[in-house]
Amino acid sequence: MLSIGLTGGIASGKSLLSARFRELGAVVIDADQLARDVVAPGTPGLAAVVAAFGPGILRPDGTLDRPALGAIVFGSPQRLATLNAIVHPLVRAAAQALQADAEPGTIVVQDIPLLVETGQGASFHLVVVVQAPERERLARMVSDRGMTAADALARMAAQASDEERAVVADVVLVNDGTREQASAALDGLWETRLLPFSRNLVARRPAPMEGPAVLAPADPTWPLQAARLMARIQAAAGDRGIAVDHIGSTSVPGLAAQDVIDLQLRVASLDDADFLATALADAGFPPHAGNLLDTGHDFAGGRQGEMWEKRFHNAADPGRPVNLHVRVDGSPGALLALAFRDWLRADASARRAYESHKRLLAFNHHGDSSAAGYAQAKEPWFAQMVPDVNGWIARTRWHCPQA
Structure with a gap:
């Protein structure tokens, strides 16, 4: 099966593309949802988080108090690394299990906000990065998510930069227009590249390289x-x-x-x-x-x-x-x-x-x-x-x- 890693900065439009991938027929695995699932009440993940950070991170009903945990780890690289060391392996194992259950020939998309930060690019056949101008991302976070401008900028600064994501990106989709334009760009990628790639994988055949030799100027990329x-x-x-x-x-x-x-x-x-x-x-x-x-x-x-x-x-x-x-x-x-x-x-x-x-x-x-x-x-x-x-x-x- 064709395995796609999808990532992008906060408010860049990743959720929009995930939804469109589902509509096109892909199996979409949401790393954020898995990150919640692996620390649900009664899970070994939640027990490990409590052991590392104390019972103060639990709500009265036994669920994880995410704001309380965020206040502990945000701004503390060491504590954040401790949390990631618990949660990330569990999320990856859950994602691998879901991918293994997909039917042969399926296109599987893993929606991973921290794909770059966690160094997972080589795990996929292709990495698709969605980008949007910083000013638009900031406006979306303020208007759609009710965040202050200061909080929104802090969240963006805590993630990989566009330049860092571009290094691991096989495909960059720029979401600086309408939702319909972003969906159309993904549709074009799906028809011209992803579907043929998937069929070639199933058939174990190379993509055809037709036509005469054409020299291109040296490409620094x-x-x-x-x-x-x-x-x-x-x-x-x-x-x-x-x-x-x-x-x-x-x-x-x-x-x-x-x-x-x-x-x-x-x-x-x-x-x-x-x-x-x-x-x-x-x-x-x-x-x-x-x-x-x-x-x-x-x-x-x-x-x-x-x-x-x-x-x-x-x-x-x-x-x-x-x-x-x-x-x-x-x-x-x-x-x-x-x-x-x-x-x-x-x-x-x-x-x-x-x-x-x-x-x-x-x-x-x-x-x-x-x-x-x-x-x-x-x-x-x-x-x-x-x-x-x-x-x-x-x-x-x-x-x-x-x-």
């Missing part, structure tokens, strides 16, 4: 996008994943590239690579049909023309194309990918030469139905540059980055 993907891959691989690397042209600042993120998962053996195929597919990276081979270029002890085996996966997400190369750690193919990346990062003239060559090849293959011919045509350039890379390695004493 590519490394941030890669970091989010890498965290999900590492979580899926667990202890069998030695390292996840951002490689390829999108990993080189200032270099024009196809808007396709290339990543490398290093493992101890191809048996581990095969073992991880199911976990990677579940995480949103199903195997490519057939396994590919890396062509050796007399690099790191390899023989000219030698073939190096790897496993190859793509993204099921139609909104974020990904090539995932699964290689044995320390193998010539893994080393070559990292060395070329670091050489291009370090050598401006090499970057210019490579970009010029790519632009020529993209022009030559602009009428192709896919980027396969363009990719194949780049290989001779890499072979020609291997001596330069080897010379750079010797001069700089480059070594493979450690996990």
Whole structure:
């Protein structure tokens, strides 16, 4: 099933989107409601909170006096951390149980106000963040919730900033218009990205990447996008994943590239690579049909023309194309990918030469139905540059980055 994390600052419109997700057919899990449920009377959660903060946080009927508890923890990071250490694991366990009960093929949305603050982004296939201008959020809290401006500003200041949420966001929906406009934006996301992503997950197939190679200007957000993907891959691989690397042209600042993120998962053996195929597919990276081979270029002890085996996966997400190369750690193919990346990062003239060559090849293959011919045509350039890379390695004493 497709798992979505939904978050946003107070009064940004998260509740509006949660309601619309339900109308579209998603299973919505409300972390705020679960946080109340796990400290209901008679629960182990409430007993743990009372043990930590005393019986003064209970009302006469035995329910939790939330304002009293809030007065204790608000402004005290240590006491807030104590409360979170009790409640957050219980909420996550309850959410996981609800998600496990969902039918296969369901889109499950977890509405988590503190998703960023609790570092849960890698647990989801996608994180959707709803944002609204601060002045509008402030007005909503004052008019709709009866808060004073000072209290509203304090609540906003206690949460992650928009910039911090943007770092973990795969999708940002800006709610600065009408409710109908916000719902329409979510509807568009649902139809064009979430439904196809969900179907691809069920079928364990990559999203199609059609059309010729088109070079885009260097995007400074590519490394941030890669970091989010890498965290999900590492979580899926667990202890069998030695390292996840951002490689390829999108990993080189200032270099024009196809808007396709290339990543490398290093493992101890191809048996581990095969073992991880199911976990990677579940995480949103199903195997490519057939396994590919890396062509050796007399690099790191390899023989000219030698073939190096790897496993190859793509993204099921139609909104974020990904090539995932699964290689044995320390193998010539893994080393070559990292060395070329670091050489291009370090050598401006090499970057210019490579970009010029790519632009020529993209022009030559602009009428192709896919980027396969363009990719194949780049290989001779890499072979020609291997001596330069080897010379750079010797001069700089480059070594493979450690996990």
